[in-house]
Amino acid sequence: MGKGNARRGSTLVASVEDETLLLAQVVISSYDAVITKTSEGIITTWNQGAERIYGYTGNEAVGQPISFLLPPGHRDEVPGILQRIKAGELIHHYETVRRRKDGRVIDVSLSVSPIKDKKGKIFGAATIARDISSDVAARRQSEEQLAAASQYARSLIESSLDPLVTISADGKITDVNEATMKVTGIPRDRLIGTDFSNYFTEPEKAREGYQQVFAKGFVTDYPLTIRHKKGGLTDVLYNASVYKDTGGEVRGVFAAARDVTEQKQASQYARSLIESSLDPLVTISADGKITDVNEATIRVTGIPRDKLIGTDFSNYFTEPEKAREGYQQVFAKGFVTDYPLTIRHRKGALTDVLYNASVYKDTQGKVIGVFAAARDVTERKRVEAELAEQRQRELDRLAELEKFQKLTVGRELKMVELKKDIEELRRENENLRRMAVG
Template identity: 60%
Template sequence: MGTKLFDKTIVSDAVEAVDFIGNILESSTEYSIIGKDLNGKILLWNEGARRLYGYEPEEVVGKANSQILHTAEDVAAGKPQQMLEAALHAGKWEGTIARRRKNGQQFMARVVVTPRRDGKGRPIGYLLISKDVTNEVAFSEELRRAKLFDSAIVGNAQEAVDFITNILESSTEYSVIGKDLDGKILLWNEGARRLYGYEPEEVVGKANSSMLHVPEDVQAGLHQEIMAAALRDGKWEGTLVRARKNGQRFTARVVITPRRDSSGKAIGYLLISKDISAEIRLTEELKATQFYARSLIEASLDPLVTISPEGKITDVNEASVQVTGVAREKLVGTDFSDYFTEPDKAREGYQQVFSQGFVRDYPLAIRHTSGRITDVLYNASVYKDDKGNVLGVFAAARDVTAQKQASRYARSLIEASLDPLVTISPEGKITDVNETSVEATGVPREKLVGTDFSDYFTEPDKAREGYQQVFSQGFVRDYPLAIRHTSGRITDVLYNASVYKDDKGNVLGVFAAARDVTERKQAEAKQRASSAYARSLIEASVDPLVTISPDGKITDVNRATELATGIPRQRLTGTDFSDYFTEPEKAREGYQQVFFARLRERLPAGPSATPRAESRTCSTTPVCIRTTRTTCSASLRQPEMSLSAKWQRNCSAPPPPTRVPSLKPRLTRWLPSARRARSPMSTKRRSRPPASCASSSSARTSPIISPSRTRPEPATRKPSLKASCAITPWPSAMRPAGSWTCSTTPACTKTIRARCSVFSPRRATSPCRNRRRSMRAV
């Protein structure tokens, strides 16, 4: 048995074992340990029993019965015997009973009685351990009277103490510290240990609570002020900087209340504190986040507003203040819909957000206090708390006043168009039209929008193919269609269409414009009918009929011409008119005479016409081959003159040298055939100058301007020639500005071939001084 209770290094023999047990018993001063036999005679009495009951060991050991420790009432009731029997039967009896000291004083004690047995297990006596719990019982009664505990939880003072101790030890987040009036620490729970870092043994009954304050607060006497305020006001609460054992500082929320005894006298303080550094950090972060969010909200140029489920404004930004003209303080709490031109539509908008969760591009118009109207598009959605409960609506308004004005301007341009204009979606549905489209179809805009584009044409499949071609190729031009009016009227149109895109290049639809060509088609039909009638008359002629271009080419013939030549119309057209005659030159001369006659008819002649242009007449007399003498005379000549050469009668004294204005002719346009053959006018029918000409009447006839590029025939009688040149203006309708006409008179002993040249203002002042520059076709 001894080997089971003692370590051999501590107890080596029986004497040491007895001494060890005696030492333990004597050391137990708080608990009374009493040994007795089966009849209750006291056999063991320790120091705790002596202190608790007042009897000396010599007075009771082997002499007295344990009944002396019971009250007379319990002895009379047989309570001691019941306790021993219960302990013997159950192995233990435990409870709180009234006990009596040597001086007769009674007290409450918690008593545990257990049987003692020998080596064979037979009971040989009892061990009674007891402790004075009078104060605990009194405390329990006070707690019970104060109704701090449920009687089912706390039955006695010890249970109350255990319960309170358990509570204090369980409080790990809050520091609970009890101290006296001077600040000495009397209670230190687990939360205090964790928060401040001190163990209970280091501070309880030893340290002052001022060590938990930072030195600055201690020097300022803050800890004394706090305790005085708590004693005066019943409580002090605030945030303090505290110091841990390792010197680290932290911010704590502290509550100090005074402790009082049963008479209400202050006996100390209870200090409860909690580290709120994390809370402060989170609060600062939250403030920073809120400030950041607020700055973003205020930085927005769009009006932002939050709306409660009741439709009241709960917050706005500065842009909302500016757009309404109402201060934030007055806006908050008012009805959201009161600031719009259409309050019912605004109310319907935010109600739609609550029912559907959001709205996009909801059109409204905000009315400023000055009367100014701002067109906006609202995007809004609900916002919720962390549990998902809807708190309200957050709405942002985008100012679209400028866009609406631009849209109205663009709309006015569209509506001003006299051509039907239409936009078509990729699905072939009409998305917009102008008023002209309404008039062309006889269907109102509201009914046109959303319907199939091809439904309003006489050929729906062709119309559908047209806009599909636009989507595939990007555009169409002059696409013929016919619009059917509701009255049955048909309008022939040519459509020009192309795709239109958004700012990212995505194709949104087709924009098509229709040009009404009904009148043009009617005119073309009339022209075709007239042409057919004229053609029928031409074909009815039994004489060959032909049309000839200025180049001498056949452009059209009738059936009689085909029969006369034996050549089909297709082969005749484009060939030379003169090729089908026995005398081609004569045929050519014939149609050229027609052209010359037509030109003469268009040019007025004669001196009676009002002179409007100045011309110069120059005559040159070759003295030798390299040297010439020039005489010029100026006279007013009317601007539209004949094509034939103009002989000058007066070749008088020469005027001062003057640059002749450029009147360079371009006659190839009128007589292109002159390039291919010599004109009969230049080879056979040369005209003579009038006899009164100042040059010479006996000279051989000199050629006038030739429409060909051939040189004029040389003189044969005398070797010298006298040339006379004059500007002949051309009609403005024939585009050329002027030309030179020249004549030659033999005056020298040598034969000289004379050329007439066109005046060039860049190279000469007189046409007679242009050396060997040929006249280009008249």
């Protein structure tokens, strides 16, 4: 019994010794620096990894205070670390710098843990140090590149005359440019974190706009009106799209607003000119659908604007096919002049018109529709008909006069002949009388 216990004890001792030797070998051959030191920071062991990283041999380092590795400006690190170790704290992946024997300062990552005796009392510290100079250099380069890219992006954003804004998934503003501050009259720090929709005349419409972007990925030419803090209004068209992180996750919305106030004013001016025209005016798409009308068109057809727009232009004429051929000629030739048609009012009244029409184009020169103006010639046709009737009456009267003249002339000729005959008879009678006397 006693011999068995003795054998187990000796086996346990051997096992512990083997494990200790194994651990020692691991420490010695570790690629990382493994250093032990006293509670006061005096180096007690120094492995091959430490020699490789710091350039000092074990003989040079052991017995030195650990602070001899610290470059100027970092000497106060050691007391703080030792204090934390004495308190039983473990320190993981603490990034700092150390100075090698050749004077070069390197970036290191430290993991420090307390060393305890059999009774659990802390009497020193073990440090594992890894040279991360390459990683830090790469990271710094990446950060510098990122900062440069960020600065470049920022300069592009700030150089834009259009208000630009980024919006989070919950509708909060996360960034703005100078143009946004100008158009709202509110500084950046007051805008960031607030609801995007707060700065428009139609907040609900603004909210629907950015929600569409999150749902579809983008919106184009979304109309809104920005309200300045002092009350001024700016009409804009928003173009927006989602932006993503490196993992492809949607992070938010990037939105750019184009100021169309002047364009809208010009459009309103053009609209007023169109509406002031007494002639029916209409725009027609390539497929023959009405895209806009003026008040005169509404009056001549008896149909409201919203019922006209989107319907076939040719539907409102007595000769639909001729109307269709008319606008097709415009798309083919670019224009038509004095094209005759008759508009039918919904109550049956007819209006004769002459259409003058031409194509209109977008800013790139692409034909997008036909603009047509109808001149009401109903009255002119009535007058022309009356004139024609009067002319016919005059012609008929002239014919009668000519006939009468012919009769009169004939009668006069007969009178002349009769006079001649009477004169001839008188002469013959005189001759006979003379002969009788003789």
